[in-house]
Amino acid sequence: MAQNMDTHYPEEAEYWLNWVTKLLRPLHCTEAESVELLSYLFEKEADLWWESVLRTIPEGYEWTWEALEARFNEKYLPQTYQHERENEFLRLQQGGMTVAQYENRFTELSRYASEMIASEAIQMRQFLAGLRSSIRSKMCCAIIRTYAELVELSTRAE
Incomplete structure (x- = not known):
């Protein structure tokens, strides 16, 4: 169907x-x-x-x-739609979303900015920048090697 x-x-x-x-x-x-x-x-x-x-x-x-x-x-x-999604990705903030909701939206929008997050390190930096400061501050001393680890630690810090 x-x-x-x-x-x-x-x-x-x-x-x-x-x-x-x-x-x-x-x-x-x-x-x-x-x-x-x-x-x-x-x-x-x-x-x-x-x-x-x-x-x-x-x-x-x-x-x-x-x-x-x-x-x-x-x-x-249209290109305007794709540029709007790219800009939305670059401005994305967790705000009132849970980490899981934020991560879902981050992943969804990231396809419009794939060249801007060409490496996992850049992807992690972008994700971290959009987290609420209360969660982001708990990450400062952690050794995080992968994006999956970052998401998991962020979820636990929520």
Whole structure:
């Protein structure tokens, strides 16, 4: 059963594409088969959009997954949306969230800033910077080697 994609909300479109990608992975399809299967899952506005894209492509054009994903992202995940999520990640603070909630949001938004947290050390520094000061201060003397350790210690310090 296909999961519906709400084309008015970039986040929904992104989750939908991730869902489809995950669905196709165990089928071990060729790239062309994956593109064709994905195109069958488009509904309503997305189906109309896809048909309009196909009309502009020369006959015999061989779609790659990367090309389809790029077109999809141009339409449903505009650069402004991606930049907003990146900025949200950079400004993320724990505030009233539990450490688990903060870590979930941190992980969710980190995909928009992957080049900014290219190493685990930078990822840890960014996570630590967003923690409430009462938790962050308890981390100052701890020897923390991994991101998972940092999250675990932060949760215990809560």
